[in-house]
Amino acid sequence: MAQGSFVSSPSTREADVVIVGAGLAGLMAARSLVKGGARVVVLEARDRVGGRTLGRDIGGRVLDLGGQWLGAGQPRLARLAADLGVSTYLTHHAGKKILLRDGKLSTYSGTIPSLPLPGLLSLELALRKLDRLSNKLPEGEALSAADADVLDGQTLEAWAGRLIPRQDVRELFDAAIRVVFGAEARDLSMLYFLAYLRAGGGLMKLVEIENGAQERRFVGSAQELSIRLAAELRDSVVLSAPCRRIEQDGRGVIVTSDNITVRARRVIVAVPPQLAGRIEYRPLLPVVRDQLTARMPMGSTVKCIAVYDRPFWREEGLSGEAVTSMGPLSVVFDNCTQDGAVHSLLGFVVGQKARLFSESPEKERRDVVLGSLSRMFGDKARKPSAYVEFDWSTEEWTRGCPVGIMGPGVMTSSGRALRAPVGRIHWAGTETAREWTGYMEGALESGERAAAEVAELLAEKA
Amino acid sequence: MAQGSFVSSPSTREADVVIVGAGLAGLMAARSLVKGGARVVVLEARDRVGGRTLGRDIGGRVLDLGGQWLGAGQPRLARLAADLGVSTYLTHHAGKKILLRDGKLSTYSGTIPSLPLPGLLSLELALRKLDRLSNKLPEGEALSAADADVLDGQTLEAWAGRLIPRQDVRELFDAAIRVVFGAEARDLSMLYFLAYLRAGGGLMKLVEIENGAQERRFVGSAQELSIRLAAELRDSVVLSAPCRRIEQDGRGVIVTSDNITVRARRVIVAVPPQLAGRIEYRPLLPVVRDQLTARMPMGSTVKCIAVYDRPFWREEGLSGEAVTSMGPLSVVFDNCTQDGAVHSLLGFVVGQKARLFSESPEKERRDVVLGSLSRMFGDKARKPSAYVEFDWSTEEWTRGCPVGIMGPGVMTSSGRALRAPVGRIHWAGTETAREWTGYMEGALESGERAAAEVAELLAEKA
Numbered sequence: 001m002a003q004g005s006f007v008s009s010p011s012t013r014e015a016d017v018v019i020v021g022a023g024l025a026g027l028m029a030a031r032s033l034v035k036g037g038a039r040v041v042v043l044e045a046r047d048r049v050g051g052r053t054l055g056r057d058i059g060g061r062v063l064d065l066g067g068q069w070l071g072a073g074q075p076r077l078a079r080l081a082a083d084l085g086v087s088t089y090l091t092h093h094a095g096k097k098i099l100l101r102d103g104k105l106s107t108y109s110g111t112i113p114s115l116p117l118p119g120l121l122s123l124e125l126a127l128r129k130l131d132r133l134s135n136k137l138p139e140g141e142a143l144s145a146a147d148a149d150v151l152d153g154q155t156l157e158a159w160a161g162r163l164i165p166r167q168d169v170r171e172l173f174d175a176a177i178r179v180v181f182g183a184e185a186r187d188l189s190m191l192y193f194l195a196y197l198r199a200g201g202g203l204m205k206l207v208e209i210e211n212g213a214q215e216r217r218f219v220g221s222a223q224e225l226s227i228r229l230a231a232e233l234r235d236s237v238v239l240s241a242p243c244r245r246i247e248q249d250g251r252g253v254i255v256t257s258d259n260i261t262v263r264a265r266r267v268i269v270a271v272p273p274q275l276a277g278r279i280e281y282r283p284l285l286p287v288v289r290d291q292l293t294a295r296m297p298m299g300s301t302v303k304c305i306a307v308y309d310r311p312f313w314r315e316e317g318l319s320g321e322a323v324t325s326m327g328p329l330s331v332v333f334d335n336c337t338q339d340g341a342v343h344s345l346l347g348f349v350v351g352q353k354a355r356l357f358s359e360s361p362e363k364e365r366r367d368v369v370l371g372s373l374s375r376m377f378g379d380k381a382r383k384p385s386a387y388v389e390f391d392w393s394t395e396e397w398t399r400g401c402p403v404g405i406m407g408p409g410v411m412t413s414s415g416r417a418l419r420a421p422v423g424r425i426h427w428a429g430t431e432t433a434r435e436w437t438g439y440m441e442g443a444l445e446s447g448e449r450a451a452a453e454v455a456e457l458l459a460e461k462a
Numbered sequence: 463m464a465q466g467s468f469v470s471s472p473s474t475r476e477a478d479v480v481i482v483g484a485g486l487a488g489l490m491a492a493r494s495l496v497k498g499g500a501r502v503v504v505l506e507a508r509d510r511v512g513g514r515t516l517g518r519d520i521g522g523r524v525l526d527l528g529g530q531w532l533g534a535g536q537p538r539l540a541r542l543a544a545d546l547g548v549s550t551y552l553t554h555h556a557g558k559k560i561l562l563r564d565g566k567l568s569t570y571s572g573t574i575p576s577l578p579l580p581g582l583l584s585l586e587l588a589l590r591k592l593d594r595l596s597n598k599l600p601e602g603e604a605l606s607a608a609d610a611d612v613l614d615g616q617t618l619e620a621w622a623g624r625l626i627p628r629q630d631v632r633e634l635f636d637a638a639i640r641v642v643f644g645a646e647a648r649d650l651s652m653l654y655f656l657a658y659l660r661a662g663g664g665l666m667k668l669v670e671i672e673n674g675a676q677e678r679r680f681v682g683s684a685q686e687l688s689i690r691l692a693a694e695l696r697d698s699v700v701l702s703a704p705c706r707r708i709e710q711d712g713r714g715v716i717v718t719s720d721n722i723t724v725r726a727r728r729v730i731v732a733v734p735p736q737l738a739g740r741i742e743y744r745p746l747l748p749v750v751r752d753q754l755t756a757r758m759p760m761g762s763t764v765k766c767i768a769v770y771d772r773p774f775w776r777e778e779g780l781s782g783e784a785v786t787s788m789g790p791l792s793v794v795f796d797n798c799t800q801d802g803a804v805h806s807l808l809g810f811v812v813g814q815k816a817r818l819f820s821e822s823p824e825k826e827r828r829d830v831v832l833g834s835l836s837r838m839f840g841d842k843a844r845k846p847s848a849y850v851e852f853d854w855s856t857e858e859w860t861r862g863c864p865v866g867i868m869g870p871g872v873m874t875s876s877g878r879a880l881r882a883p884v885g886r887i888h889w890a891g892t893e894t895a896r897e898w899t900g901y902m903e904g905a906l907e908s909g910e911r912a913a914a915e916v917a918e919l920l921a922e923k924a
Contacts, residue, residue, distance in 0.1 A: 153623070153648040155870045157615040186615040186871035274756050278740050287762070287820050287855040294736050294861070295869075297756035300749065352875050358749050393749040399756070407757075407869040408617045409648035413814050 011260050015041040015236075017454055018255045018264040020243045020279075023051020024440055025428040026270030027229040028080075028447030029454075030236065036455050041262045042233065043255065045242035045397040048223075049230040051271075052401055053440070055221025058388055059307050061342040063335065064221045065390035066303070067402065067440050071213035073201060074441035076448070084228040087219040089338040093209040095319035098376045100326055101171055105376065111208060113323060115168055123169045126160075127203060134197040140434030142195035143415050151191035152412040159190050171325035176207045178330045178351035181438075182299025183405050187351075192406035199437040209321070209333075213439065219338065222440065242397070243269075247282040248424045265458060268450045270428040272404040273418070274298055275397065285422055292414035295407070296431065298400025300354035302391040304329070304347040304369045306384035311336050311343040313377050320345055327372035328353050328365075345373060345381065358391050365389065403438035404431045419449070426450045473722050477503040477698075479916055480717045480726040482705045482741075485513020486902055487890040488732030489691040490542075490909030491916075492698065498917050503724045504695065505717065507704035507859040510685075511692040513733075514863055515902070517683025520850055521769050523804040525797065526683045527852035528765070529864065529902050533675035535663060536903035538910070546690040549681040551800040555671040557781035560838045562788055563633055567838065573670060575785060577630055585631045588622075589665060596659040602896030604657035605877050613653035614874040621652050633787035638669045640792045640813035643900075644761025645867050649813075654868035661899040671783070671795075675901065681800065684902065704859070705731075709744040710886045727920060730912045732890040734866040735880070736760055737859065747884055754876035757869070758893065760862025762816035764853040766791070766809040766831045768846035773798050773805040775839050782807055789834035790815050790827075807835060807843065820853050827851065865900035866893045881911070888912045 017033050019026045022044035030040045048054075055062040070077050070088050081088055096107040099114055108114040112123065137145045145151070156177065164170045177185050180203075181196075197203050205212050218224060230237045241257035246267055248254075253267045269276050277293025284290070313320050313334070320334025328349045335346035347369060349357050357365060366387055373381040392401035406415070419432045428450035433442030479495050481488045484506035492502045510516075517524040532539050532550050543550055558569040561576055570576035574585065599607045607613070618639065626632045639647050642665075643658075662668050668675050680686060692699045703719035708729060710716075715729045731738050739755025746752070775782050775796070782796025790811045797808035809831060811819050819827060828849055835843040854863035868877070881894045890912035895904030 153619040154617055155615060155620070157870070158617070158620050161615070184871055184875070187875075284856065284858055287853070288817050290855070290861060291759060291762070291817055294756075294759035297753060300753070355750050355753055355875060391749070393752070394746065396746055399752060407871065408619070409646055409869065413646070413649075413817060 013041055013260060013262050015039045015262055015264045016458055017266050017268060018043065018253065018262040019268045019270055020255065021051065021270035021429070022049040022226065022230060022237055023270060023429070024053070024226055024443035025430060025447040025450075026268065027226055027233070028444045029268050029270060029428050029451040030233055031229055032448055032451035033455060034233065034236070038455070038458060040233070040236050041264070042237045043241040043243050043257050043260070043262065044237060044239050047240045049237060049239070050223035050226035052392070052398055053222040053226060054390070055223040056388070058305065058344070059342045059386055061337045061339075062221045063305055063337075063342065063344065064218075064223070065388070066222065066392070068217055068222050069214040070216040070218065071436070071439065071441065072205070072211045072215045074436060074439065076444040077441045080225060080444060081218065084225055086224050086228065088216040089219065091209045091214050091217050092314075092334040092336060093319050093321065095314060095317050097319050098322035100322065100324035100376050101168060103326070107318070111204065113172060115172070119166055119168050122164060122166050123172065126164050126169070126173065129163060130194070130197060131202050134194040134202065137194055137198045139198060142191060142198065143411065145191075148191055149412055151194060152189050152408055154190050155186050155408055156188040156190050156193045157185035160185050172323060175323050175325060175330040176203065179348050180206050181405055182301040182350050182354060182400060182402055184351045187405060187407055189406050189408040189411055192411050195411070196437055199433065199435055199442070200439065214333070217338070243279055245280040245282070246425060253424050265461070266424045266426060266454050268426045268428050268454060270447065270450070272296070272298060272398070272429055272431055274399060274404055276427070286417070288414050289417040289420075289422055292410070292417045295410045295414060296404040298393070298398065298404050299402055300351060300393050301401040302349040302354045302357050302389055304349060304389040305335060305344050305387070306347070306370060306373060306381065307342060307344040307386035308380070308384050309343070312380045313345070318377065322376045324372070324376065327375065328357065328368050329372045332373065332376065345377065347373060354391070354393065358394055421453060426453050475503055475722060475724050477501045477724055477726045478920055479728050479730060480505065480715065480724040481730045481732055482717065483513065483732035483891070484511040484688065484692060484699055485732060485891070486515070486688055486905035487892060487909040487912075488730065489688055489695070490906045491730050491732060491890050491913040492695055493691055494910055494913035495917060496695065496698070500917070500920060502695070502698050503726070504699045505703040505705050505719045505722070505724065506699060506701050509702045511699060511701070512685035512688035514854070514860055515684040515688060516852070517685040518850070520767065520806075521804045521848050523799045524683045525767055525799075525804065525806065526685070527850070528684065528854070530679055530684050531676040532678040532680065533898070533901065533903065534667070534673045534677045536898060536901065538906040539903045542687060542906060543680065546687055548686050548690065550678040551681065553671045553676050553679055554776075554796040554798060555781050555783065557776060557779050559781050560784035562784065562786035562838050563630060565788070569780070573666065575634060577634075581628055581630050584626060584628050585634065588626050588631070588635065591625060592656070592659060593664050596656040596664065599656055599660045601660060604653060604660065605873065610653055611874055613656060614651050614870055616652050617648050617870055618650040618652050618655045619647035622647050634785060637785050637787060637792040638665065641810050642668050643867055644763040644812050644816060644862060644864055646813045649867060649869055651868050651870040651873055654873050657873070658899055661895065661897055661904070662901065676795070679800070705741055707742040707744070708887060715886050727923070728886045728888060728916050730888045730890050730916060732909065732912070734758070734760060734860070734891055734893055736861060736866055738889070748879070750876050751879040751882075751884055754872070754879045757872045757876060758866040760855070760860065760866050761864055762813060762855050763863040764811040764816045764819050764851055764855075766811060766851040767797060767806050767849070768809070768832060768835060768843065769804060769806040769848040770842070770846050771805070774842045775807070780839065784838045786834070786838065789837065790819065790830050791834045794835065794838065807839065809835060816853070816855065820856055883915060888915050
């Protein structure tokens with residue numbers, strides 16, 4: 001693939017379709033279109049492909065600093081990995097899990113933490129109610145639900161406050177919400193939340209390993225998928241080319257980046273709505289679309305990886321999974337490579353804690369995270385051989401992870417602008433997915449959908 | 463003032479302070495700093511000054527297409543008008559007011575519409591409760607309220623749903639909310655809403671003419687204030703210079719616009735947070751500040767002015783004020799000039815209706831607005847001698863009016879970044895005001911506050 005050229009007079013290229021963003025959505029769209037015979041240019045702001053996936057060599061193996069799991073029931077992602085020759089393996093989950101709350105540590109097996117019986121019943125009730133509510137939504141069409149308006153008028157927090165009165169259950173529930181969205185329950189519209197559950201198969205599926213969204217991992221890293229897709233596309237992918245401006249008229253589009261200008265018949269913008277909103281458009285976008293980009297902030301997620309010489313937790317009968325309402329972390333996973341070469345625990349700082357995280361000095365951040373791990377996994381956790389953290393909110397070309405979220409009022413007022421093309425501009429990215437919104441699977445679905453939209457229009461005019 | 467030069471190689475200027483945005487906040491900041499002896503450059507994206515105020519000649523008099531009222535209890539704005547020699551006059555309000563709801567037209571005197579007695583009691587109860595809640599907030603410091611967290615976890619809609627069960631009262635309440643914020647009750651955090659009421663003196667004050675936020679008008683237009691401020695500042699104001707990039711280091715700032723680059727010791731960004739978020743920063747802004755800019759969308763407001771040969775409503779004993787839950791308009795005001803030269807009614811399309819408004823063709827928009835006016839004011843309203851509308855959401859350098867708003871979770875998570883300087887970057891604009899947030903008075907207060915921050919720091923280093 002071509003490295004962006006940094007000459008002072010920008011070069012110009014012609015294509016049938018220009019794609020903004022070389023994450024999974026943009027690359028999948030490019031792949032589909034190229035297969036159909038279209039000439040494609042993909043502009044990527046960063047000096048790498050992969051968007052919200054990113055591999056880094058830590059202790060001799062490439063570990064994931066971004067999205068990393070292949071979930072159960074994600075056929076596109078499984079197929080793509082197989083196509084590209086990227087192997088996967090089951091996420092480790094054998095052993096007891098840890099719950100740390102109210103200063104007390106306990107362990108449990110199965111999927112439901114060790115709560116007093118009334119707490120368990122309350123949690124079960126809330127989960128069932130959520131499943132019922134989300135299953136009532138028409139799939140991929142939450143806006144057409146009869147009670148869409150009522151659901152979009154309230155926060156998830158207000159709902160949870162009514163349905164989950166017990167503090168212990170609420171803490172668990174909030175931890176799950178934070179990890180799934182990188183946000184607080186107050187940041188989410190109830191309608192958006194239910195639509196998200198619907199798209200992924202329910203809250204328990206989103207938070208679990210076995211038969212859940214965290215079921216498998218990629219050998220190497222999830223970024224390997226994008227690296228291989230980009231390799232197939234060769235010099236169609238231009239790096240270090242942040243898109244600044246999209247002009248369209250009756251004949252085509254002109255997309256201007258820092259170092260290259262592309263003329264094409266159509267453009268697919270495959271970046272989160274918030275980032276799409278920072279591009280200059282001529283003519284301006286319709287009001288509802290512009291409002292959408294101003295009302296879909298990114299969640300906040302920091303991944304923290306502590307590498308150890310031995311997987312001591314496994315040796316002590318622990319799975320490596322933990323959930324807590326204390327300290328900077330919300331959940332922890334075993335993160336050892338399948339070949340036994342690098343042993344690590346992966347902790348998530350998410351939601352409001354993540355927003356504040358980067359304000360602490362590096363040493364302090366490391367200390368509180370390792371302190372938190374050692375409260376859950378014992379003293380051995382305090383002395384890793386390596387410690388790496390990655391704060392997606394400080395990445396200019398993502399500005400948060402895992403996903404752009406919607407507060408109350410956004411979906412019913414601006415949701416219809418999420419996928420609706422604006423003239424020659426089409427929209428992709430996991431935020432626009434009907435299935436598995438917010439996940440890699442959703443990114444692929446959105447890329448395929450946008451490519452199909454464009455291919456049909458290109459064929460009409462051919 | 464200097465027209466931006468459109469030469470291909472951008473010019474460079476030096477100053478003590480560069481100010482981004484020549485609305486009232488930026489110009490007030492500039493005026494304060496210049497008075498203190500500082501060298502100032504003001505960069506304005508548009509080819510005019512005044513931001514969310516704008517006068518246009520309609521039928522021989524300049525009418526306001528943007529902010530237009532001097533409210534009771536707005537000393538800075540009154541003083542500035544006097545200083546600059548811009549006269550003001552009382553907004554007309556003599557006569558009966560109109561309420562149109564559920565297909566029925568009624569008139570009323572005083573401040574409270576003609577509802578059945580239980581409705582009146584319910585409205586009175588809700589208003590008192592709001593006053594009590596908002597007065598409990600520490601002035602200008604809502605975040606330090608004991609129940610800030612609870613209030614910020616819910617929408618105003620959820621609260622209103624509990625406290626205002628009657629449909630007739632709710633419709634009136636919602637119309638008031640739409641006009642004040644250009645948004646729906648579901649779009650607002652209860653904490654943000656109460657803080658806004660606190661800053662302006664209560665909901666009734668915000669919606670009323672006499673002793674309220676709409677008490678007086680400016681001869682000419684409110685934009686005249688900015689035009690005269692800019693004239694004082696002469697070639698310190700550079701038009702057609704949208705700010706694209708702000709770099710800072712230990713020594714100063716470099717602010718890059720399309721046609722001029724300014725080096726200065728400090729910068730005041732005096733545009734709404736959402737627009738500030740579209741500027742490129744080096745280094746990047748702190749996460750909490752970046753999140754704030756992604757979570758403060760602009761309200762949506764369209765002003766519609768219908769000019770008539772005679773003020774026929776006054777002749778029929780009507781004040782020209784109306785409130786309705788039917789049709790595109792939410793409220794109407796008499797808008798005649800004080801000299802009796804141009805007679806007009808002013809209608810507001812606000813909130814969700816405003817977001818959709820620009821999707822209809824021009825003729826259709828005009829027809830529905832005039833149809834709505836004629837349902838309230840009779841057939842004579844259907845045939846104006848002139849009709850003008852102005853949709854602030856379609857303005858690239860404002861993207862909505864009257865104000866940037868906060869949904870649930872924003873104030874408690876990111877609110878502290880609203881005014882906090884980031885190194886050499888200071889923030890102004892009515893969104894950052896402690897008093898009269900969202901109003902011209904707030905813009906002035908914010909400009910004074912930011913100028914004082916900067917002046918103190920400049921003096922330290924002098």
